[in-house]
Amino acid sequence: MPETLKSNIVPILKENIDAIQLVVSYPTVPLTVDCVIFGFDENSLKVLLIKSDLAQFYGKLSLLGDKVNANEDLDTAANRILLERTGMKQVYLEQVHTFSQPNRHPGGRVVTSVYASLLNIQDHSLEITDNELNWHPIHLLKEMAFDHKEILDCCYAWLQKRIQEHPLALNLLPEKFSLRQLQHVYEAILDTKLDRRNFRKKFASMGLLIDTHEMEVNVTHRPGKLYSFDYAQYQLRKKNGVGIDF
Amino acid sequence: MPETLKSNIVPILKENIDAIQLVVSYPTVPLTVDCVIFGFDENSLKVLLIKSDLAQFYGKLSLLGDKVNANEDLDTAANRILLERTGMKQVYLEQVHTFSQPNRHPGGRVVTSVYASLLNIQDHSLEITDNELNWHPIHLLKEMAFDHKEILDCCYAWLQKRIQEHPLALNLLPEKFSLRQLQHVYEAILDTKLDRRNFRKKFASMGLLIDTHEMEVNVTHRPGKLYSFDYAQYQLRKKNGVGIDF
DNA sequence: GCAAAAGTGTTGTCCTTACACCCATGC
């Protein structure tokens, strides 16, 4: 090897060896991703669950989860799991929290990063239904496999908070929706009743709804206008509010 | 082995073996915790950093981090790291995000969960200063080791948001503080100027400050009243606001 | 007496809330 090349390469290699030796000295843990997939249908908030594979949790419901592959980052893993389990892609996914209680899995220590996602049930019929994949009303869930009830509660609290500062709710609706549908989404998620006039005024004054000039069809009452959400306009406006409120 | 004992134990063992085999089949990754420790001093927001150990990052600043031990959960690891590095305990720590880019560490894949913490610099003099542990003004930081600048930016954004809905700022001050000190904390974190009268009115109307009937001493101007924060009162009040604001 | 910060009120604007009636459609 020529001297000039040697003098350049050798220090780099040595540095890498130090770094590699350091990392090799670390304990390693099995890492998974679990997805909490919220949907909305028949005026109620639902979550997509499967039946657990494990005998310990026979009959119990479980979140969609899987191991993280070698050299796969968590965001990629979450999207992959969602695709594999439901066939859906291009879904809004956000990391919520990482759970690490050493005894949370009966097979030994497993650390899991949890992602939450919101889907429009109408536009995403379930084509894969392995492990009895299905939507479950969120308020009827009691026991679940692993610590998944705790995780779900955490994600539901996250959703309630997040939806008030980010237009996530619109992912739960078809592209064109009525104000009644929108209000029902908020009422289901926040678990409260909202005043119809104030709700409509609020959204009207935000200027983020586009009137499609279409009307609802096949409803058993007076049809309402259909709107779509102005994502472009939303992106343009930076939230720069400064307020202290606790 | 008596039959009765056998019939109880064997099925349990079989279930465990299935679960264990499943977990053993998962890839494992080295897991670390990094701590972003904010402090406040001389009217400026600071963060506690060390010099990196690795030759690749010679002279660069690094967050306080370490491997997660076997059977140690992340919260425990974060508290341990803070204790080992700074000698401090009983600190408010919150998980912010888990970073998992496969190439974020030159020694190979390392996943890190990041915790943020807020300390009062005055009450926590640094007794351990290994690796040149020191406070650094947050606005003067440029390059850092690993992806730590990106992590820091993420945590700073988290802090700005969090401080407006949670009285975190009070962790940055001594137990007794003046309204000027409190306002300076908010101004430093939010990187903005606030109206003094409105700020004082805001906190006065919240009813969460206790007048200690003491005054500042050793200041070069008219001394202000010292207050303490009414944590008990704060805990009693549930935030039940429902508002849509984006 | 000067510098530096403490302390204090009012006003206008905007946002939120509470509340009731007529209208369009399906059946």
Next chain:
DNA sequence: GCATGGGTGTAAGGACAACACTTTTGC
């Protein structure tokens, strides 16, 4: 014609933003 939800306005109260002067202390 009846049931169901669509569509609309107003008034009161509360929160926030803008704004200036006097007081107290250290030096």
